[in-house]
Amino acid sequence: xxxxxKNAGVAVGSSETVIxxxxxxxxxxxxxxxxSNVHGTNDGTADIYVTDDSAGSDFYxxxxxxxxxxxxxxxxxxxxxxxxxxxxxxxDASSTIQIFCSVLEIT
Numbered sequence: 001x002x003x004x005x006k007n008a009g010v011a012v013g014s015s016e017t018v019i020x021x022x023x024x025x026x027x028x029x030x031x032x033x034x035x036s037n038v039h040g041t042n043d044g045t046a047d048i049y050v051t052d053d054s055a056g057s058d059f060y061x062x063x064x065x066x067x068x069x070x071x072x073x074x075x076x077x078x079x080x081x082x083x084x085x086x087x088x089x090x091x092d093a094s095s096t097i098q099i100f101c102s103v104l105e106i107t
Contacts, residue, residue, distance in 0.1 A: 002107045009100040012046060012091040019099055020087040023107075030079040030087060031102040037067040044096035046089055048075070053084035067097060 008020040022028045037044045048062045067073050081087065091097040 004105045004107070006103040006105055007100065008087075008103055009098065010089075011095070012089045012097040012099050013094045014091055017089050017091075017099075018086055019089055020081075020101060020103055022081045022083055022085045023105070024083055025107060026083060027106045028081040028085075029104040029106070030081065031076075031104060033061075033075040033079075034072055034100045035065065035067050035075075035089075036072040036098045036100070037069050037096055038098055039069055039093075039096040041069060042093070042096060043068050045092045046097050046099075048087070048089045048099075050079065050081065051086040051088060052082075053086070054082060058088075 010017055010019055035046055044067045046065050049058045049060045051058050061079060089099055
Protein backbone atom coordinates (compact mmCIF):
# COMPACT_ATOMS: atom_id res chain seq x y z
CA UNK A 1 0.00 0.00 0.00
CA UNK A 2 1.31 3.39 -0.98
CA UNK A 3 0.31 6.49 0.97
CA UNK A 4 0.40 9.86 -0.78
CA UNK A 5 -0.48 13.21 0.75
CA LYS A 6 -2.30 15.63 -1.55
CA ASN A 7 -3.89 19.03 -1.36
CA ALA A 8 -7.20 19.98 -2.94
CA GLY A 9 -8.33 23.59 -3.11
CA VAL A 10 -10.94 25.52 -5.08
CA ALA A 11 -12.97 28.70 -5.09
CA VAL A 12 -16.54 27.63 -4.39
CA GLY A 13 -19.34 28.88 -6.59
CA SER A 14 -23.07 29.18 -6.08
CA SER A 15 -23.55 25.92 -7.97
CA GLU A 16 -22.14 22.48 -7.17
CA THR A 17 -18.33 22.65 -7.04
CA VAL A 18 -16.19 19.49 -7.00
CA ILE A 19 -13.37 19.68 -4.47
CA UNK A 20 -11.91 16.18 -4.70
CA UNK A 21 -12.69 12.90 -6.48
CA UNK A 22 -11.19 9.63 -5.28
CA UNK A 23 -9.29 7.94 -8.11
CA UNK A 24 -9.85 4.35 -9.20
CA UNK A 25 -8.18 1.66 -7.06
CA UNK A 26 -7.74 4.30 -4.34
CA UNK A 27 -9.28 5.19 -1.01
CA UNK A 28 -8.77 8.54 0.65
CA UNK A 29 -8.94 10.20 4.04
CA UNK A 30 -9.76 13.89 4.18
CA UNK A 31 -7.87 15.00 7.29
CA UNK A 32 -9.20 18.56 7.45
CA UNK A 33 -11.40 20.93 5.48
CA UNK A 34 -10.68 24.67 5.66
CA UNK A 35 -13.35 27.10 4.50
CA SER A 36 -12.18 30.70 4.18
CA ASN A 37 -14.44 33.65 3.53
CA VAL A 38 -12.44 35.94 1.25
CA HIS A 39 -15.22 38.53 0.89
CA GLY A 40 -14.59 41.83 2.61
CA THR A 41 -18.10 42.67 3.74
CA ASN A 42 -20.44 39.66 3.65
CA ASP A 43 -20.75 36.50 5.69
CA GLY A 44 -21.13 33.35 3.61
CA THR A 45 -22.77 29.98 4.00
CA ALA A 46 -21.77 26.67 2.47
CA ASP A 47 -22.98 23.11 2.17
CA ILE A 48 -20.32 20.38 2.05
CA TYR A 49 -21.30 16.88 1.04
CA VAL A 50 -20.03 13.60 -0.35
CA THR A 51 -21.51 11.80 -3.31
CA ASP A 52 -21.12 8.20 -2.19
CA ASP A 53 -20.63 6.26 -5.42
CA SER A 54 -21.51 2.85 -3.95
CA ALA A 55 -24.74 4.16 -2.37
CA GLY A 56 -25.64 6.44 -5.28
CA SER A 57 -26.57 9.22 -2.84
CA ASP A 58 -25.33 12.53 -1.44
CA PHE A 59 -24.58 12.81 2.29
CA TYR A 60 -23.99 16.15 4.03
CA UNK A 61 -20.94 16.79 6.15
CA UNK A 62 -22.09 20.37 6.84
CA UNK A 63 -25.35 22.12 5.91
CA UNK A 64 -25.79 25.90 5.95
CA UNK A 65 -22.39 26.33 7.60
CA UNK A 66 -21.81 30.03 8.27
CA UNK A 67 -18.35 31.40 7.51
CA UNK A 68 -18.06 34.98 8.84
CA UNK A 69 -16.46 37.63 6.61
CA UNK A 70 -12.67 37.46 6.76
CA UNK A 71 -12.71 34.26 8.84
CA UNK A 72 -11.82 30.59 8.40
CA UNK A 73 -13.84 27.62 9.66
CA UNK A 74 -11.99 24.31 10.08
CA UNK A 75 -13.63 20.89 10.04
CA UNK A 76 -10.90 18.73 11.55
CA UNK A 77 -12.54 15.31 11.83
CA UNK A 78 -11.51 12.74 9.20
CA UNK A 79 -13.80 11.85 6.30
CA UNK A 80 -13.16 8.48 4.64
CA UNK A 81 -13.79 8.20 0.90
CA UNK A 82 -13.98 5.08 -1.24
CA UNK A 83 -13.11 4.77 -4.92
CA UNK A 84 -15.14 7.23 -7.08
CA UNK A 85 -16.59 9.13 -4.10
CA UNK A 86 -16.72 12.88 -4.67
CA UNK A 87 -16.37 15.69 -2.10
CA UNK A 88 -18.44 18.72 -3.17
CA UNK A 89 -19.41 22.14 -1.92
CA UNK A 90 -21.88 24.87 -2.83
CA UNK A 91 -21.91 28.40 -1.40
CA ASP A 92 -24.69 30.95 -1.15
CA ALA A 93 -22.73 33.35 -3.41
CA SER A 94 -19.79 33.21 -5.81
CA SER A 95 -16.45 34.83 -4.92
CA THR A 96 -17.04 34.43 -1.18
CA ILE A 97 -15.77 31.00 -0.06
CA GLN A 98 -12.50 29.24 -0.81
CA ILE A 99 -12.00 25.67 0.38
CA PHE A 100 -8.81 23.72 1.00
CA CYS A 101 -8.45 20.07 2.03
CA SER A 102 -5.61 17.90 3.27
CA VAL A 103 -5.99 14.47 1.66
CA LEU A 104 -4.27 11.14 2.26
CA GLU A 105 -4.60 8.80 -0.73
CA ILE A 106 -4.11 5.09 -0.14
CA THR A 107 -3.45 2.85 -3.16
